[in-house]
Structure formats: C-alpha cells, structure tokens
Amino acid sequence: MSKGTLFDKVWDLHAVTTLPSGQTQLFIGLHLIHEVTSPQAFAMLRDLNLQVMFPERTVATVDHIVPTENQARPFADNLAEDMIVALENNTQTNDIRFFNVGSGSQGIVHVIAPEQGLTQPGMTIACGDSHTSTHGAFGAISFGIGTSQVRDVLATQTLSLEKLKVRRIEVNGDLAPGVYAKDVILHIIRTLGAKGGAGYAYEYAGSTIEAMSMEERMTLCNMSIEGGARCGYVNPDQVTYDYLRDRKFAPTGDTFTQAIDWWESLRSDANAEYDDAVVFDAKDIAPTVTWGISPDQAIGVDEAIPALASFTKDEQALIQEAYTYMDLDPGQPMLGTPIDVCFIGSCTNGRLSDLREAAKVAQGRQVAQGIKAFVVSGSEQVKQQAEAEGLDKIFLNAGFEWREPGCSMCLAMNPDKLQGRQISASSSNRNFKGRQGSASGRTLLMSPAMVALAAINGKVSDVRQLA
Amino acid sequence: MAQTISKITTVTGRGIPLLGNDIDTDRIIPARFLRCVTFDGLGENVFADDRTGGNHAFDQAQYQGAKILVVNSNFGCGSSREHAPQAIMRWGIQAIIGESFAEIFLGNCVAIGMPCVTATPDIIGQLQALIAQSPNTDLTLDLDQLTVTGDSGSHPVSIKEGNRQMLMSGTWDACGQLLQGAEQIKATAANLPYVAWSR
Numbered sequence: 001m002s003k004g005t006l007f008d009k010v011w012d013l014h015a016v017t018t019l020p021s022g023q024t025q026l027f028i029g030l031h032l033i034h035e036v037t038s039p040q041a042f043a044m045l046r047d048l049n050l051q052v053m054f055p056e057r058t059v060a061t062v063d064h065i066v067p068t069e070n071q072a073r074p075f076a077d078n079l080a081e082d083m084i085v086a087l088e089n090n091t092q093t094n095d096i097r098f099f100n101v102g103s104g105s106q107g108i109v110h111v112i113a114p115e116q117g118l119t120q121p122g123m124t125i126a127c128g129d130s131h132t133s134t135h136g137a138f139g140a141i142s143f144g145i146g147t148s149q150v151r152d153v154l155a156t157q158t159l160s161l162e163k164l165k166v167r168r169i170e171v172n173g174d175l176a177p178g179v180y181a182k183d184v185i186l187h188i189i190r191t192l193g194a195k196g197g198a199g200y201a202y203e204y205a206g207s208t209i210e211a212m213s214m215e216e217r218m219t220l221c222n223m224s225i226e227g228g229a230r231c232g233y234v235n236p237d238q239v240t241y242d243y244l245r246d247r248k249f250a251p252t253g254d255t256f257t258q259a260i261d262w263w264e265s266l267r268s269d270a271n272a273e274y275d276d277a278v279v280f281d282a283k284d285i286a287p288t289v290t291w292g293i294s295p296d297q298a299i300g301v302d303e304a305i306p307a308l309a310s311f312t313k314d315e316q317a318l319i320q321e322a323y324t325y326m327d328l329d330p331g332q333p334m335l336g337t338p339i340d341v342c343f344i345g346s347c348t349n350g351r352l353s354d355l356r357e358a359a360k361v362a363q364g365r366q367v368a369q370g371i372k373a374f375v376v377s378g379s380e381q382v383k384q385q386a387e388a389e390g391l392d393k394i395f396l397n398a399g400f401e402w403r404e405p406g407c408s409m410c411l412a413m414n415p416d417k418l419q420g421r422q423i424s425a426s427s428s429n430r431n432f433k434g435r436q437g438s439a440s441g442r443t444l445l446m447s448p449a450m451v452a453l454a455a456i457n458g459k460v461s462d463v464r465q466l467a
Numbered sequence: 468m469a470q471t472i473s474k475i476t477t478v479t480g481r482g483i484p485l486l487g488n489d490i491d492t493d494r495i496i497p498a499r500f501l502r503c504v505t506f507d508g509l510g511e512n513v514f515a516d517d518r519t520g521g522n523h524a525f526d527q528a529q530y531q532g533a534k535i536l537v538v539n540s541n542f543g544c545g546s547s548r549e550h551a552p553q554a555i556m557r558w559g560i561q562a563i564i565g566e567s568f569a570e571i572f573l574g575n576c577v578a579i580g581m582p583c584v585t586a587t588p589d590i591i592g593q594l595q596a597l598i599a600q601s602p603n604t605d606l607t608l609d610l611d612q613l614t615v616t617g618d619s620g621s622h623p624v625s626i627k628e629g630n631r632q633m634l635m636s637g638t639w640d641a642c643g644q645l646l647q648g649a650e651q652i653k654a655t656a657a658n659l660p661y662v663a664w665s666r
Binding site: 013014015016017019020021022023025027029036037039040043048050053054056057064065077079080082083086120122123128129130132143144145146147148149151152155156157158159160161162194195198199225228230249251255258259262294314315317318321411412413430432433434435437439 | 486487488489491493494497498499501502503504505506516519540541544545546547548549550552567569570571574575578579588627628629630632633636638640641642644645646648649651652655656658659660661662664665
C-alpha cells in the first residue's frame with residue numbers, strides 16, 4: 001500500500017465514507033461533461049426525479065461531434081445536432097456552466113479546463129472520457145468514468161471507487177532535440193505495455209518531467225490510459241503555479257498565495273512509499289512511432305518492426321493481427337512508410353506549443369503531392385493564439401488545412417474520417433482498428449513535429465534529420 | 468428513489484467465446500454509433516466492424532441466445548464509453564469471464580449489473596474450447612462460491628470483493644447508496660479549501 005504520496009493525500013481528503021461494499025465514497029471536486037456521454041445520464045436523473053447536487057462543480061463543453069469545417073447551426077449531421085441541443089437543454093435546465101461553440105472558450109474538454117484555470121492541484125476530477133487522465137499534470141487525481149457514473153456525480157458529486165495502487169515512473173536526463181513528451185509516453189507504454197498500468201495510478205517524476213512545461217506534462221498524463229493506468233499525475237511545482245496564475249478560474253491575490261501553500265503540502269513526501277517504481281533514462285528515448293493496432297506496438301522511428309519471435313506466445317496472436325491489418329512486415333523499417341493523411345490535433349497534442357513545434361517544421365516547406373494534411377486546434381483559445389502568432393499562415397502556405405477546434409479525426413465522430421485503407425500519421429492517442437472512422441483505416445501515432453514532417457515528405461521521417 | 472435493483476448471485480446460460488487480447492471499446496461499439504442520446508439499439512451494432520464477414524462469434528448460429536461471454540486479457544481497453552457494456556448487455560450477455568479487464572470498462576459493467584470475473588489463462592482456454600465443442604451446454608457463474616461450472620466441472624474465478632458485495636447485495640447501482648450520505652458529502656466539501664475559492 002502506498003503511503004505519503006500525493007495520491008494518498010488527495011484521496012484521503014476527498015473520502016466521504018467507506019461504503020458497505022468496502023469501496024470508498026469519493027468526493028469529486030470538478031466534474032467535466034460533454035455531449036457524448038452525458039445525455040443518458042441526465043435522462044437517468046430525470047427518471048429518478050433527482051436534482052444536480054452541486055451544479056457549480058460541473059462544467060460542460062461540446063467537442064466530439066463538432067464539425068471542424070462548417071460549424072453553422074444546425075449541424076449538417078442531424079444526430080450531432082440532436083446531441084448539442086440535448087447538452088444545451090440539460091445545462092440550461094440544471095444551471096450548469098457551458099462553453100458552447102462560438103463562446104471563445106469552447107474546445108476539447110481536456111484542453112479548455114486547464115486553460116480556464118478550472119483544473120487545479122489537489123482536486124479530484126472526473127469526466128465521461130478516458131483521457132481525463134490529462135488533468136493529472138496539475139497534481140490532481142483525475143480519471144475517466146462511464147455514463148452511469150456521470151449520473152452519480154451529477155446526483156451526489158461522489159463516486160463509489162476502489163483505491164488504486166501507485167507506481168512511480170521516474171525519467172531522468174535531457175531529451176535529445178526532436179524528442180518530445182509524446183515520445184516519452186509512447187516509450188513508457190511500449191516498455192510497460194498497454195495493460196501494464198491496470199490497477200495503478202502513475203506518478204511521473206524525475207528531472208526530465210520536472211523540466212517539462214505544463215502542456216508537455218498534459219501530453220504525458222493524457223496517454224496514461226493507453227498504458228492501462230486510469231490516472232497519471234505529476235507533483236505540482238513552480239511550473240504549475242506559474243501556469244495557473246491569472247487564469248480565469250484560478251484563485252487570485254492572497255488566496256493564490258494560500259493556495260500555493262496548500263498545493264505544496266500535497267506533494268508526495270520525500271520518504272513516500274510506492275507500490276512499484278520504474279526508472280527510465282531520457283537518452284534512451286528516440287522519436288517514437290506506433291506500427292500496429294495497440295499503442296504499445298511502438299518503436300523508435302529508426303528501428304525495424306519487431307519479429308514475431310520477440311514477443312511472448314500470449315502476445316503473438318495480436319502481433320500477427322497487427323502485421324496483417326497494417327500491411328506491414330516484421331523487419332521492415334518504419335522510416336519511409338508512405339502516408340495518405342496527416343492529422344495534427346486532439347487532447348493529446350492540440351495545444352499551442354504542439355502547433356508551434358509542427359509549424360517550425362512546416363515553415364518554408366510544402367506538403368507532398370497527394371497528401372491530405374490538416375491542423376485542428378484543441379480549443380477556440382488555442383486557435384486564436386495560434387492565429388495571433390501567424391501559425392495559421394505558416395500551415396496554410398505549406399499546404400495544410402486550418403480547421404475549427406474539436407476532437408476531429410482522433411475518433412471521427414464528426415465528418416473528419418479516414419477513407420478505406422488510408423494510413424494516417426496522427427498526433428492523437430489511439431491506433432486501434434477502425435479508430436479514425438474507416439473500419440479498415442490505419443493510424444501511426446507520433447509527435448506533432450513528426451506528423452508535420454511526414455506531411456512534407458509524404459512518408460514517415462525522422463525529425464532529428466532537420467536539426 | 469423508487470428503483471428496485473436486483474441482487475445478482477448466479478448467472479446461468481450458454482456461453483460464447485471471443486478470442487483475442489486487447490479488444491478495445493472502439494471495436495465493441497465503433498464511435499459512429501455513439502451519435503445518439505439514448506442507449507437504445509446499441510445491441511444490434513455490437514462489434515459492428517468485426518462482423519462484416521458474418522463469421523464473428525456474435526453472428527454464429529450456435530451462440531445466439533448465449534448469456535456468458537468468455538474473453539482473454541485487457542478486454543474493454545481504451546475509451547470510457549459505457550455504450551460498450553450497454554451494447555454487449557443489450558445483445559443478451561449477462562456476465563463476462565476473462566483473463567483481465569480494463570478498469571473503466573469493468574467499473575461500467577458493475578454499474579449496470581453485469582458481473583465481470585477473472586480466471587487464469589488456462590481456465591479461460593478450457594472454457595473457450597468447451598463452449599466451442601458444446602455450445603448448447605449451460606454454464607453457471609456463482610458469485611457466492613466464486614466458481615464457474617459446466618460439463619467439465621467447476622473452476623475458480625475471482626472478482627474484487629467490493630464489486631462482489633455490490634452485485635450480491637443489489638447495490639451495484641451505487642446512486643441510492645451515495646445519496647444517503649448527503650450531509651457527509653457537504654461536510655467533506657466544506658473541508659476542501661478550493662471549494663471556497665470557486666467563482
């Protein structure tokens with residue numbers, strides 16, 4: 001059992017009681033909702049004749065189904081229109097704050113809550129979305145839930161949960177140029193496996209993590225779930241406080257000073273006890289790309305696709321399925337793999353710093369003939385800031401499309417989809433079969449800079465070659 | 468709350484094997500079927516993209532009407548969509564036995580009263596083979612005894628004690644129980660500094 005970690009401290013502060021089942025009733029400090037996983041929860045609430053207990057502790061936005069080209073209402077897809085209307089009605093009826101399209105604050109739920117200062121250290125945060133792990137970057141316990149649990153949070157602001165174990169993942173040293181937070185997390189998942197984190201919260205620590213910006217820490221924590229860990233976090237520090245200062249919903253003045261004292265008290269103790277610990281060296285991490293159909297099927301971009309014999313017998317069926325589905329062979333290098341579509345965006349890599357890194361690659365270059373490449377800001381605010389810096393012009397001049405904010409082709413619940421067997425270089429988070437909207441479509445996950453370079457060259461390339 | 472919740476101690480019915488590790492919730496129910504405001508109709512689209520050839524277990528005649536799904540490891544990984552267990556349940560499944568489950572999926576299953584229990588890879592392999600050979604045989608999952616019993620005898624299964632208690636006592640739908648502590652919930656909130664900072 002872990003002891004003295006941030007996870008233990010925050011868990012204990014939010015524990016309401018121990019339920020007869022032995023599970024903990026845990027108070028949820030911030031509840032985020034969106035149009036996909038909340039309508040049924042509100043319907044259940046109505047059926048049970050229940051009210052929202054703490055409407056001020058739930059915040060809504062719309063992200064999954066919004067089109068990124070034409071956002072005029074009503075949406076062309078009437079099912080999508082029904083979903084946004086349901087959210088508009090549910091938030092209005094229940095007095096819940098809603099960042100709607102065109103408000104200036106709309107965007108992917110995991111991009112907007114941090115940029116508004118809603119996400120803060122020491123909170124428990126839940127959302128009907130597995131990438132809620134993102135908010136752990138601030139030193140919050142933050143995790144995805146299902147719709148019945150969304151109902152429970154609306155009705156009681158609590159959940160019935162079993163406490164997780166804590167694994168400390170330490171990464172030390174400087175990352176080489178061209179190696180990003182995305183590569184760090186793909187490397188961790190590749191090493192520990194897609195189910196390696198089951199039952200654990202991941203605490204990311206070490207000098208590499210401490211040197212990361214908040215946006216990099218968000219990328220890291222975002223993909224904890226791809227490693228099987230429902231929740232991942234970084235202890236809050238000066239980088240966290242500097243990010244939060246002056247954000248709209250962050251505390252102000254003397255309260256901010258008091259807040260820092262409280263946040264500091266929540267950091268894992270120097271002598272904290274963990275259920276497990278793993279150490280990585282930053283110099284072992286290369287720009288990393290996935291080659292298969294699970295996020296742990298990843299290699300350094302200059303490596304060859306691994307042989308079947310290098311996997312355990314239990315893993316081999318899935319590996320064989322991956323070779324076949326991807327139409328890639330063991331021993332083949334990933335470098336030079338031809339690409340059809342390039343997607344920059346998502347809750348993993350749709351923030352300003354991601355767009356800046358991709359724009360550096362795109363600047364003065366041209367997207368290769370026949371490649372469809374598009375950039376989707378994570379939020380209206382990200383888009384506005386990027387345009388203020390002229391990033392939109394850089395992308396447009398290079399031949400990328402510049403879209404409106406939303407989840408876009410990460411999960412393709414909107415018009416952005418792969419067609420047929422198309423293969424995409426994507427800055428998103430899942431390379432599952434069919435994930436990007438075509439039942440036979442293929443996805444290679446990589447950092448935004450690597451996606452931009454794949455677009456320029458029309459094939460998988462090593463961003464270190466630009467240095 | 469005028470809702471009656473059933474106590475779940477045993478599930479008896481024919482089995483259906485679904486082979487493979489890391490079957491994610493996008494495969495269980497592809498995202499395009501999430502464009503809805505109710506869970507109605509999800510059952511017919513379960514595993515839609517894997518069923519185009521008609522050879523999928525969920526299409527095979529001998530498994531129609533099965534109630535117990537037997538899967539391998541990390542079943543239900545990926546997206547938190549409750550639409551996935553809802554689709555499986557609405558197809559007719561009442562319990563899942565697997566080597567391991569992804570956590571959010573598992574929590575969603577408990578919340579809708581569909582037990583997920585684990586067994587060793589050996590036992591899972593035996594069960595999947597047994598079902599394939601004798602698809603008409605009934606299996607019984609017993610949460611009290613923590614066994615699954617079929618023609619070949621009885622095998623041990625595991626489940627976290629908290630989930631087992633919730634299913635067996637009929638409190639798997641946690642909402643009612645959570646509401647009982649309203650005063651304690653407010654007291655917990657009042658002790659959290661950030662609650663007072665909100666604007």
